Amino acid sequence: MTMTLTFHKYQGTGNDFVMLDDRAQQFDTTDYRLVRHLCDRRRGIGADGLILLRNHPSYDFEMVYFNADGYVGSMCGNGGRCTVAFARHLGVMQDRAHFLAADGPHEAHVDADNIVHLRMQDVLGQQEIDEMGVFLDTGSPHLVRFLPASTLAELNVFAEGRLLRNSERFREKGTNVNFVEGPVADDQPWQVRTYERGVEDETLSCGTGVTAVALAASRRGATSPVRLRTPGGDLQVAFQTQPDGSFTQVYLSGPAVRVFGGQIDVPSLT
Helix, strand or coil: CEEEEEEEEEEECCEEEEEEECCCCCCCCCCHHHHHHHHCCCCCCCCCEEEEEEEECCEEEEEEEEECCCCECCCCHHHHHHHHHHHHHHCCCCCEEEEEECCEEEEEEECCCCEEEEECCCECCCCEEECCEEEEECCCEEEEEECCCCCCCCCCHHHHHHHHHCCCCCCCCCCEEEEEECCCCCCCCEEEEEEECCCCEEECCCHHHHHHHHHHHHHHCCCCCEEEEECCEEEEEEEEECCCCCEEEEEEEEECEEEEEEEEEEECCC
């Protein structure tokens, strides 16, 4: 037996997602095998994650995000921006949205250049800093490690990221790991590469990751808005710093592009 699913493929700075219009709420959110199959780059559509767009009585829509391993994940910044673009494509919203995600409500707007500006959750309290790096939660947990100049390009992000992600400190709940190189000049962006839990590999970009990097970099002189460059493209993070070390009015901005859409016949995976 097979079933046919209509899908859309979106990417935000190379971070790609299978998007499903699930306003009828027919998708089984416990079917991790199906999610994993759809995200498989050889047997399925291929993506870093899968996102359902659903109706919600109190918001314009709800975003339900799954990691490529098949399980429901925490907040995904690039996925959130892609969901906003998808909702606009479906006519669910026009230029502004108020939607619900795993970490709570979000606001977003799309400007005249089709850049999606997504308000992230406030990051309250002081950042955790130790010999491993800076740890903070921007909707998903992130470890930020600053590297010496001219070392990021040659770093084995998969090996180093996997080691830190599975270290004793983070083994139980896991963490994303961001490796960062500072700008060579004031007008240059911060360089970022990220190992993502759930994907368990380096991705071309991570929205909550660059948000974490921008906030951590503020301790090193970075001022809002911070420009960041990932292997998949450029993003910007704006924020306000509070006297107690918290961050408010945090916005992640960048492109979100529809790549293609179609239908896929999925065999029974039971």
